[in-house]
Amino acid sequence: MNKITNNKAWFLVLPVFFIVAISAIIPLMTVVNYSVQDIFDPQTRFFVGTEWFEQVLGDSRLHDALLRQIFYTLSVLFIEIPLGIAVALTLPRKGWGVSASMVLLALPLLIPWNVVGTIWQIFGRADIGLGGYVINLMGIDYNYAQNPMDAWLTVLVMDVWHWTSLIVLLCYAGLRSIPDAYYQAAKIDGASRWAVFRFIQLPKMQSVLVIGVLLRFMDSFMIYTEPFVLTGGGPGNATTFLSQFLTRMAVGQFDLGPAAAFSLVYFLIILLVCWVFYTVVMNAGKQGEQ
């Protein structure tokens, strides 16, 4: 069979190509240019080769921030994904409850990041915040501004509150796409609740879960605004994640060269993890189909 290919369709992609070029590729190329120079402005610059990369790769503060970031991102994924699936499974399938739960779940997603930070900053305070006050009332000494563990947990709980809804909504969409015939067949076969979940619901949710995990991975790995507003990276450096470390370097200290080198390392980590994850899941999907 001869397939006719019409390459004129590529012209339709041109506008997107230009938008991506201006918004992503050209800035990325500029960052690469900056990363090999000691640069104050485009006219005042000196070529330094790989010096900034060596400096950044050997920086113990960066290693700490990276470990903190990895631990934080893994915590976010391990809590939000199972919780999101569990909540999606318990949502009603018809009636007024569907709309009500959708609206309730969508609310946290509609709130801007800096407002979320402010909400939790006030909510967690022991003197004026309901959350902090109640926790202290229970006899637990909770103070996110002084205790690193409290600050860490507050940032984590804030993220779970803000973003679990996204996983719930994605999983719910996946669940809704399963025809009733599957459930009827499972009932006839006498499948257990676990078997229905494992062999019907989970495979059908796979593609939306891939998107959900990727989005949550990238978002949590690049988290900036919420911890910046809530704790400012403190106490000490307890909640200083990679993007905050980078911003401090680039905007605070105006070390554009090292910041550019660090940005590229950061970019390569995200690119690798996303590619590995996407490939593994997509290959598993193909094997599942076969």
Next chain:
Amino acid sequence: MAWMAWTPITAAFFGCIFLMLIGMGIWQAVSPTVPRRGFLPLTTTRGDRLFISLLGAAYIHLGWLAFTDAALWIGSVIALVWLVIVMRWG
């Protein structure tokens, strides 16, 4: 383009990347890729292998800078060998 702060080395680097992409485009038009499975644990097209080899080359350079004090060109040669191996047998 002055604001992009170009240097001869980065210009050559991006020139090579663009030439590779154009070359791959022409290669694809002349003889379309056939997905196959080599020593990598997944089925890949020619473009996939180029991406894997370039990403690997970036990590080889970073690893070289992080763990050794030896000259960088040795790392570049290793990255080039990696690129050829992945493209041919990956």
